Amino acid sequence: MKYFKALIIFFLLAIGSNQLFAQTRAELERRKAQLNKDIEMINNTLKKTASSKKVTLQQLNALRAQIRLREEKIRTINSEVRLLDGQINENLNTVKSLQSQLKQLKVDYAAMIRFAQKNQGAYSKLMYIFAANDFNQAYKRMKYLQQFSEYRIKQANYIEETQNNLRGKIAVLNKNKQEKDHLLTDQQKEKNKLGNEQANQAKVVKTLTSQEKKLKQNLAQKQRDAAKLDRAIREAIQREIAIAKKKAEDEARAAAAKAKAEGKEAPVAKSSSGSILSATPEAAKLSADFVSNRGRLPWPVSNGVITDGYGKRNVVGNVTSENNGWNIRTGANASVRAVFGGTVARVLEIAGKGVVMIRHGEFFTVYQNLKTISVSAGEKVSTKQSIGTVGADEEGVSEIHFELWKGMQAQNPSLWLAN
Incomplete structure (x- = not known):
């Protein structure tokens, strides 16, 4: 037994x-x-x-x-x-x-x-x-x-x-x-x-x-285009902060007037850019939901490979390059999708490339090099909703440039997107 x-x-x-x-x-x-x-x-x-x-x-x-x-x-x-x-x-x-x-x-x-x-x-x-x-x-x-x-x-x-x-x-x-x-x-x-x-x-x-000299010239042009995108992103975020600040001030004045009429102490207004962007209950919830999905957000394309990652790196020789996000190579005419629900903050064109910027409370995601765009500013989008299709360069290579910001600070997408 x-x-x-x-x-x-x-x-x-x-x-x-x-x-x-x-x-x-x-x-x-x-x-x-x-x-x-x-x-x-x-x-x-x-x-x-x-x-x-x-x-x-x-x-x-x-x-x-x-x-x-x-x-x-x-x-x-x-x-x-x-x-x-x-x-x-x-x-x-x-x-x-x-x-x-x-x-x-x-x-x-x-x-x-x-x-x-x-x-x-x-x-x-x-x-x-x-x-x-x-x-x-x-x-x-x-x-x-x-x-x-x-x-x-x-x-x-x-x-x-x-x-x-x-x-x-x-x-x-x-x-x-x-x-x-x-x-x-x-x-x-x-x-x-x-x-x-x-x-x-x-x-x-x-x-x-x-060909280091020529390569530096090409990279210089790319950096100028990247600087234009960076300025556009910062301007858009500043505009969102200004709008949120004005709304918060209007609400604070209304709350103060109401408190005075009721003989109560007026509430303290929030001042930092992060808290201003999350001042409303809806924006605060969106920010919290975004943070809770850290490391699990879907990619902006269903299938792709990172060809240029976040940060500063050496290219060849004494040539260096800096990237505020990811360059993701994907299939021709691939659908580009929102990585999280939010509101389209801006739709613009930089260096002939379509750009969509989406706000998620105090967070922003940026999608550059779109051939077609299917959303407009002010439109609400959901997670994985298509916002357009990826464009291709003169050699037929399809790549999307993706960035993620928290307020005025660029973030490393590898900390937020699913691995």
């Missing part, structure tokens, strides 16, 4: 472990599938620029994004291999334990068979019962013989069940080993591709470094 209890515990642990393994493996497979889609999208954009002999910063950004995605895919494969190694070791231990239990079950069963053979005659059983000292002992001996027969049948069933489970575990173990071999082959292929991409990146960096 103790072996049967051990088997039950074993199987329960194995079921729980297998469910966890399946869940984690499924998550890794989903991430790998998404990475494959992202890599394919970057490959397609690189193919578009491959026909041109001109080496551009966009091409370098795409290569860097491709390498980053490839490295993440290799890390994902490594995680799958480690997961399979753990499962293989666990299954090996299970197989060894089942083999040990099966061996002991067979030993016990053989002993029972030998005992049964020695006492298989009806006469021997009767003599065993009649040799009892009293009726109570005779009854117990009779029950013992009955239970012994039943236990022998159960023991045979335990042996058969253990053999079936052992065969099943061995089959799973072999499947795990085959999956690991496939993953290791895939991993080596990805490493080879990564090596080729890194070599290609080195060539592009070398070419751009030799």
Whole structure:
């Protein structure tokens, strides 16, 4: 019976472990599938620029994004291999334990068979019962013989069940080993591709470094366009602050007049830009809801890859670039969507690129490089609502520039958007 209890515990642990393994493996497979889609999208954009002999910063950004995605895919494969190694070791231990239990079950069963053979005659059983000292002992001996027969049948069933489970575990173990071999082959292929991409990146960096003066001129124009966008954003936020401040002052005067008429003390008015933007109950709730979704906000496009991230970075050589948001490469004519509910604060055009700015209480999101715009200033929008379609450059590459602000301060989108 103790072996049967051990088997039950074993199987329960194995079921729980297998469910966890399946869940984690499924998550890794989903991430790998998404990475494959992202890599394919970057490959397609690189193919578009491959026909041109001109080496551009966009091409370098795409290569860097491709390498980053490839490295993440290799890390994902490594995680799958480690997961399979753990499962293989666990299954090996299970197989060894089942083999040990099966061996002991067979030993016990053989002993029972030998005992049964020695006492298989009806006469021997009767003599065993009649040799009892009293009726109570005779009854117990009779029950013992009955239970012994039943236990022998159960023991045979335990042996058969253990053999079936052992065969099943061995089959799973072999499947795990085959999956690991496939993953290791895939991993080596990805490493080879990564090596080729890194070599290609080195060539592009070398070419751009030799054209440093021209690259600086191109970046200077981009920075001027970025400065125009920055000024437009700040002006729009200042306008929203002014409107909110005037509304708050009007409400404060009305509240003071009412308090004076009722002989009460007038309430203290809020003064900071953040509190002014969240002065009304609706704006305060919107701000709080926005904050509660930190790290879980959807992307402005359903499928895309970051080619230029937030902050200041070195491009090549002594050339640096600064970004107040993200540049996200996506599919042609992709729908651009609001990352959260709010009100359209401004719709404008900067350097020939459509821009939509949405207010979410004291927060603002900005969407630049829209080919078409389907919303207007003052319109309320909901989370994931389409606000237009993404535009493309002269090489047919589709990218959206996205920024997120809290009052007058630009925020890193990676802290707010879902990873």
